[in-house]
Amino acid sequence: MASGxxxxxxxxxxTLGINRRDVKALLAQGRILIDxxxxxxxxxxxxxxxxxAFDERVLQLKLPVYLMLHKPIGILSAxxxxxxxxxxxxxxxxxxGDLHIVGRLDRGSSGLLLLTNDGRWSRALMAPKLExxxxxxxxxxxxLTPDYVKAFSDGMYFAYEGITTRPARLEIxxxxxxxxxxxxxxxxxxxxxxxxxxxxxxxxxRTAIGNLPLxxxxxxxxxxxxxxxxxxxxxx
Ligand code: URA
Numbered sequence: 001m002a003s004g005x006x007x008x009x010x011x012x013x014x015t016l017g018i019n020r021r022d023v024k025a026l027l028a029q030g031r032i033l034i035d036x037x038x039x040x041x042x043x044x045x046x047x048x049x050x051x052x053a054f055d056e057r058v059l060q061l062k063l064p065v066y067l068m069l070h071k072p073i074g075i076l077s078a079x080x081x082x083x084x085x086x087x088x089x090x091x092x093x094x095x096x097g098d099l100h101i102v103g104r105l106d107r108g109s110s111g112l113l114l115l116t117n118d119g120r121w122s123r124a125l126m127a128p129k130l131e132x133x134x135x136x137x138x139x140x141x142x143x144l145t146p147d148y149v150k151a152f153s154d155g156m157y158f159a160y161e162g163i164t165t166r167p168a169r170l171e172i173x174x175x176x177x178x179x180x181x182x183x184x185x186x187x188x189x190x191x192x193x194x195x196x197x198x199x200x201x202x203x204x205x206r207t208a209i210g211n212l213p214l215x216x217x218x219x220x221x222x223x224x225x226x227x228x229x230x231x232x233x234x235x236x
Contacts, residue, residue, distance in 0.1 A: 001048045001060060004120070008034065009042035011052070015059060031055050049118070064118045065095060066231055068212070071113040072220035077104035087113060090221050102126060103134065103185050103209065111136070111206030112214035115223075125210070125235065131166070131183035132210045132235055137173075138180050139203040140194055144172045148197065156193055158186060165189065179207075210234040 001011065009023040012032065016023075023032075023042060030038045033053040034046060046052060052060040069087055071077065076084045079100065084107065088096050095117065102114035102122040116122050125132055152170040157163075169181040180190055191201045207214055212234045218224065226234075 001046070005045040005047045007042065008032070008039060008044045008046050011046050012054070016054070026054070047120075062117075064121070065093075065099060065116060066118065066121070066226040067091075067099070067115040067223050068215060068218070068226060068230075069113045069115060069223035070214060070218040070220050071105050071110055071206075073108055073110045075221075076107050077101050077113060087115070091115075091223060105206060106188065106191070106204070109204040109206065110220060111204075112209055112212070113206070114209060114212075114226075126185065128184055130235065133181045133183055133208075134185065134206060135208040136180045136182070136190060137203075137205045137207055138178045138190055138194070138201055140176050140178070141200045141202055142197075143175045144170075144178055144199075146172075148172070148178070148194075151196065152180065152193060156196055158192065161186065165193065168193070176202075211236050 009020040012018065012023040012026065013020050020042065026032050027040055027042060031054060032039045034044060035051050048060075049062055049064050050060065051058070069090065071087055075090065076086045078086045079088050080086060087101065088099065091099070098117040099115040100117070100119070100122065102116055103126055105111065105113055114122075114125070124130065149170050149172070152168040155164040155167055158165065163186075165186065166183050168183070171179045173179055182189060186192070190204060194201050212226070212230055215224065
């Protein structure tokens with residue numbers, strides 16, 4: 001089933017090639033189970049992760065997957081690529097072909113990358129209006145000054161997209177090390193923002209998305225599933 005919700009009678013009439021009146025009869029006979037419970041309402045909504053059974057035959061069984069990966073430098077945030085190894089190549093899972101990336105990192109960047117097969121979740125997490133913060137440690141070539149803090153907070157006009165970046169937080173941690181918090185993800189955004197100061201980014205590492213920090217136990221290249229508490233808390 002494609003992502004999104006559908007009425008149960010629509011799903012069954014399409015899957016079994018019967019009309020919606022016949023679906024009602026099956027419901028009345030208790031022959032349809034949704035998430036292991038007999039279904040009664042033809043208008044009940046099902047989605048790609050509903051467990052759907054008919055006469056004890058499982059018609060649909062797909063579990064949602066939510067992974068955090070410590071992306072190493074040099075690996076592409078893509079699902080396939082003819083030339084470079086991708087983050088999917090780092091996974092050892094049979095279902096890795098179903099996964100997509102939630103908020104890419106440049107090939108030269110490292111840190112927290114999320115992968116999932118749940119399109120609704122990833123769209124919600126990355127929706128600009130929700131302003132889920134993404135936190136980065138950024139090492140630059142030249143010393144930082146308070147001017148950077150103001151310029152990041154004021155926003156910068158990106159002529160290519162015709163937008164002004166949302167207020168971003170820059171904290172100077174060391175002479176050439178900053179923590180930057182963005183609530184959006186424009187193409188090469190951090191590099192372009194430091195580019196305004198002609199200050200090349202030497203290293204870029206994402207440490208958190210929303211309330212979810214990169215697990216320090218994960219070495220570069222390693223991944224694990226999110227816990228239920230992490231899933232629940234990521235958006236705060
Ligand atoms: N900004 C960048 O320039 N690169 C990244 O990978 C992430 C944010």
